[in-house]
Amino acid sequence: MAAVTALSETPAAASAGRPSGMQTRRRRRLNVFRYLVFTVFGLFFVLPLLAMARFSLEGAKLGTWSLSAWRQIASFQGIGVPPLLSAIEITLELAAITCVVTLVLLVPTMIWIRLRVQWLARTVEFLCLLPLTIPAIVLVVGLGSIYNRIQHYELSALMLFWVYVILALPYAYRALAAGLNAIDVTTLSEAARSLGASWFTVIVRVIAPNMRQAILNALILTASLVLGEFTIAYLLLYDNLQVELYSISRSTPNAGVIFSTSFAALLFAFVLLLILSYAGRLRRGRG
């Protein structure tokens, strides 16, 4: 929190960046208001995370410190649930599979639509954004019969990727659309085609490499979505990381390991998303 307030103390820069014609007195009052707001909201955002971090370091006796909850992540075995580590593994594998399938499904389709079938653009956009408005809990009600059929062939929780791709569509679509808007798809493809490239080459070797940043963004958003997914896995009776944490919290209330694992997962997602915002800034800096 100290860092936030310290960083925000640049009134001169602030007013220079936005000349608003206010008198000095009013500007000072505005700055007091801003610091107050930043401090209060900063505390609101940070305190729950701090509490969770503190709890993950709780020793056997209340008020002592210990790393045991963090060591337990690798070995924890709850009552009546699979080992924690296997749930973590499944979730990471799911994230990887979902990322790959989403990209393979979406990138060629979106490029192809830009190039050849523009009249479908609105339909595809609508379908991609639709999962934002259909709650996951509604989707899961209708998915029951489809997953019954899938379970005839394969029981693994990895089969969740089929529906996770749908959940990831809106985020991946928007990231990729931003990337496609930033490059001149038509010129690139005409240049490649007139040099004799096949459409496959145009898409995979000419246009896709030019939107590497957008693809990275889509990957990160998809992965962080899969890491946090609970509703569908829980209701279709699969065990992923979130469901496992939930079951542990039910069978062993206040087990330290759920806080250390949650915190680790959260840090992982934070790092992923910070990479995203940092990479985005680099691109803006160059362009």
Added chain:
Amino acid sequence: MAVAATTETGARPSWSGRRPSAPAWAGTVPFFAYVGVFLLWPTGIVVVDALKNPNGSWAFSNISELGDPLVRGYFIGSFKLCLLSSVSGAVFGAILAYAVASGNPDGMVRRLYLAISGVLAQFGGVTLAFAFLVLLGPVGLLFHASWYFDFPWGIGLIYTYFQIPLMVLVFLPAIDGLKVQWREASENLGASAWQYWRYVGGPLLAPAFLGTTLLLFANALSAFATIEAWENQIAYIVPQQISTALSSEVGLSNVNVADLLALGMVIMVAIVMTGYALLQRRAARWLR
């Protein structure tokens, strides 16, 4: 890879005209097939099943079951929670967004708060309930809030944790769209700060504010993981009751309860999102 291969076969340039080839839209078939099977079909199943009897005949009268006092209770619970968390999230989020927007547009604070908002707007789920449990719950480190398990106050507070960041993300562009010239013009004409907000800034931001509030409402409506981890013994809101209905088919007679509740949610979301779209269009008129 299958997708790319398909697009290639559908890819004969139209100007070559040597032999007939698959039409260009064939390249999009994999996408439409996938979305059809895993998005449109399940949604269709929900709607159709909600309107059918177990024996398969159509029964549009099922809709009236939504008016059943018990069922209505869950919808009222959902409505209360969404209203509380979206209105408080919108108000506090707007204050924070204004504080962010009035600073240096390339400043560190703005970048930091935008990055944090981007992360926290996605941060829901089981973990969020854990975090608040150890902050305010019975074992809370900060204090033991007696209202922590009260509906909707305790869970409403938890929801604002992801609603405020979402508000900042969506509302900030609207505040940025307020032109400095408008403020200067009103000051030159002798308007006070209050008059500026009452007659210029407020009316300009109102559609964007209301629209984003509706977006937050829809966001809270579909949240399930957080409340399930907060309290799983009592069902307060529709998603919880859907979950109960899915695991045990008791409740209303001869009606597919889960399907019906899900249909009710789809209707609710559709209304809210239509309002959002209309207000966004209105907001875009001035703030571009």
